[in-house]
Amino acid sequence: xxxxHAAITVSGLALTCLTxxxxxxxxxxxxxxxxxxxxxxxxxxxxxxxxxxxxxKEAP
Amino acid sequence: xxKRSTEDGxxxxxxxxxxxxxxxxxxxAKALKGPAKFWGMYAGEHTAGTEFMIxxxxxxxxxxxxxxxxxxxxxxxxAVLSWRFVCAPVATSTRLTLYAxxxxxxGRRVVLLYNLxxxxxxxxxxxxxxxxxxxxxxxxxxxVGIPLEVRQPSLQDLMPxxxxxxxxxxxxxxxxxxxxxxxxxxxxxxxxxxxxxxILIFIACALVTLPxxxxxxxxxxxxxxxxxxxxVKLTFWHVLIFAWCCNAAMHLGMSDMSVxxxxxxxxxxxxxxxxMYLGHFVAWICASILFALEIQRNPDSPANAPGPMVxxxxxxxxxxxxxxxxxxxxxxxxxxxxxxFQGMFPRSSRxxxxxxxxxxATVAGIFPxxxxxxxxxxGIYGTILAPVGAIVFLNxxxxxxxxxxxxxxxxxxxxxxxxxxxxxxLPVGFxxxxxxxxxxxxxxxxxxxAWLAAGLLYLTGSKLLPRxxxx
Numbered sequence: 001x002x003x004x005h006a007a008i009t010v011s012g013l014a015l016t017c018l019t020x021x022x023x024x025x026x027x028x029x030x031x032x033x034x035x036x037x038x039x040x041x042x043x044x045x046x047x048x049x050x051x052x053x054x055x056x057k058e059a060p
Numbered sequence: 061x062x063k064r065s066t067e068d069g070x071x072x073x074x075x076x077x078x079x080x081x082x083x084x085x086x087x088x089a090k091a092l093k094g095p096a097k098f099w100g101m102y103a104g105e106h107t108a109g110t111e112f113m114i115x116x117x118x119x120x121x122x123x124x125x126x127x128x129x130x131x132x133x134x135x136x137x138x139a140v141l142s143w144r145f146v147c148a149p150v151a152t153s154t155r156l157t158l159y160a161x162x163x164x165x166x167g168r169r170v171v172l173l174y175n176l177x178x179x180x181x182x183x184x185x186x187x188x189x190x191x192x193x194x195x196x197x198x199x200x201x202x203x204v205g206i207p208l209e210v211r212q213p214s215l216q217d218l219m220p221x222x223x224x225x226x227x228x229x230x231x232x233x234x235x236x237x238x239x240x241x242x243x244x245x246x247x248x249x250x251x252x253x254x255x256x257x258x259i260l261i262f263i264a265c266a267l268v269t270l271p272x273x274x275x276x277x278x279x280x281x282x283x284x285x286x287x288x289x290x291x292v293k294l295t296f297w298h299v300l301i302f303a304w305c306c307n308a309a310m311h312l313g314m315s316d317m318s319v320x321x322x323x324x325x326x327x328x329x330x331x332x333x334x335x336m337y338l339g340h341f342v343a344w345i346c347a348s349i350l351f352a353l354e355i356q357r358n359p360d361s362p363a364n365a366p367g368p369m370v371x372x373x374x375x376x377x378x379x380x381x382x383x384x385x386x387x388x389x390x391x392x393x394x395x396x397x398x399x400x401f402q403g404m405f406p407r408s409s410r411x412x413x414x415x416x417x418x419x420x421a422t423v424a425g426i427f428p429x430x431x432x433x434x435x436x437x438x439g440i441y442g443t444i445l446a447p448v449g450a451i452v453f454l455n456x457x458x459x460x461x462x463x464x465x466x467x468x469x470x471x472x473x474x475x476x477x478x479x480x481x482x483x484x485x486l487p488v489g490f491x492x493x494x495x496x497x498x499x500x501x502x503x504x505x506x507x508x509x510a511w512l513a514a515g516l517l518y519l520t521g522s523k524l525l526p527r528x529x530x531x
Contacts, residue, residue: 019260023267023374037375040264044257044377051253 007053010046018043083402083410086155092324097252098331101319104251106307106335107258107343109192109386112366113434114306115347119355120215120364121294121435124284131296132344135303136336140329142304142311143320146449148329150456151320158317159403162448165455166480167469174448174484175403178315181441182397183417186390187424188431190236193386194229195367196379203376212365213428215290220426229425236387237418240394241411251388259338261381265373266346269353281352288362292435292502302435303340305507308442312511314449318396364432394418436495439503443491446507447484447514454515464522479521487513 022039025031031039082091118128154161163171191213198210210228211221220226275281287293310316311332320329350369354362363369370378398414405413424430430437459466469477487510495503 015256015260019257019264019377023264027267027271029271033375036268037377040261040374040377041380044380047257048253055249055253 004054007050010050014043014046014050018046083157083399084160087321091322093322095328095331098323098328099334100252100255102331102335103338104255104388105392106339107255107385108339108389109189109366109382110434111339111343112192112347112382113431115344116351116364117435118294119282119348119351120288120291122285122287123282123294123299125278125282127296127299128282131299132303132341135300136340138304139307139311139336140333143316143332144329146453147311147314147316148320148326150314150452151317152323152326155321156317157399158314159399161317161452164467164470165451166477167475169475170477170480172404175400178445179397179400179417181445182393182400183420184424184430185441186393186421188434189386189390190229190233190421190425191428191431192366193383194232195365196382197228197232199367199371200379212363212368213432214363214365215432217432218429226426230422233418233422233425236390237394237415237422240391240418241414254384254388258381258385259342261378262343262346265370265378266349268373269349272353274356281349298502302504305442305504306438308507309445312449313446314452315396318399394421436503439506440495442507443503443510444488446511447487450511450515451480451483451518454518479518479525482521483514483518486517
């Protein structure tokens, strides 16, 4: 259960702070293109590393 | 009764841990799924690599901002209503695949013809998605230091752009085909995992691109006016009808019976809204914004290959998105094609038929013709396949009434129901002639009339059948 909660937290951070926030910061000129690309890649890695731990294994 | 697989197929299925898919029998209650799975599946399936292609094509077609937004809002609503009220009730009542149900109505030989058309068209559609993924694989490999010289396909390319392009597509297609053979559970699981992240990547691409545009309002992005060379001028009606009928084969055409047969209730058809408004609204608009920057930078020859556009916007994460987006949609499409081919050969292994479908899709993906003419292809694809859905729909709701026999072919023990054959082929033949020779009507406009015509012809033809009476 602790692992699942940790995974959900990581997934949430990956989506919000590392996938959606960097483009907003880039759009207002706060971060450069290189930082944007690095943060979004980090968010991608964390998302796919964490989501299997909490998303149910059954599928339609 | 389930047909037994061949011995070879059984060994492969064991190695790949393929689940029982109830191809030719009703889905039992124990296999039914809850609503969350369908919301995730539809969101993932319709947030695909092809959205990167279709969004730019609206811009290339000179659509104005009101026409685009209003057309997408209403057209996608019509699509959702079609899934909810046309496909889902029949799927949850019969618990059968479209192929199994159609065989009971039309007879085995008619289903053979439908399966052939269905499988081939699905393969070409999956091929377009393989192409999309391949456009991202190239810059991804270049980004990690692999020296590749590949000319990306553009709007004007119909043939392969070189040997290196062919090799890339073959490798991408091979991976996708093998994974598709594992079965629906595994591919749906990946689509569910990727869906929330994918839609945010689309949005991120738009957010990153908007500041780079020389536009102060949406009307300066979607200006309307003349289309780009080689593109059809798109209006509100083009957008509305395309948004509604681009998946006509799945909702009006009942192909998604294969999916919704696992739903506990018909109301799960509303889950299609996730795909329509995240994929066919948000993602299309975001992709259109990406292409707007390309037009601004290269007004004479804008390139619409998704990989480089997304790479320029958000880098490697975007390339992963394009690859995954194409893959997670190619897989269920190849899976459906495999089901269609297995419908032609019931004793065959679904795994082998899926691999065959993947092979055909991979070869099709080598040629940019389909993705670069995607709006037209999707239109004729829905037009050819959707009409059988009218027949299935009427069989379900009118069978046993008005003097019509439900599941006529199964009841009468015949291999060909001529009423079905005529109802399907006459309107489709008329539409194909227009598409190939006269081209007076934009192909997406043909799907709904063909569906209606098939329904009317089936009602009429069934009444003319000999011994067409209640058993």
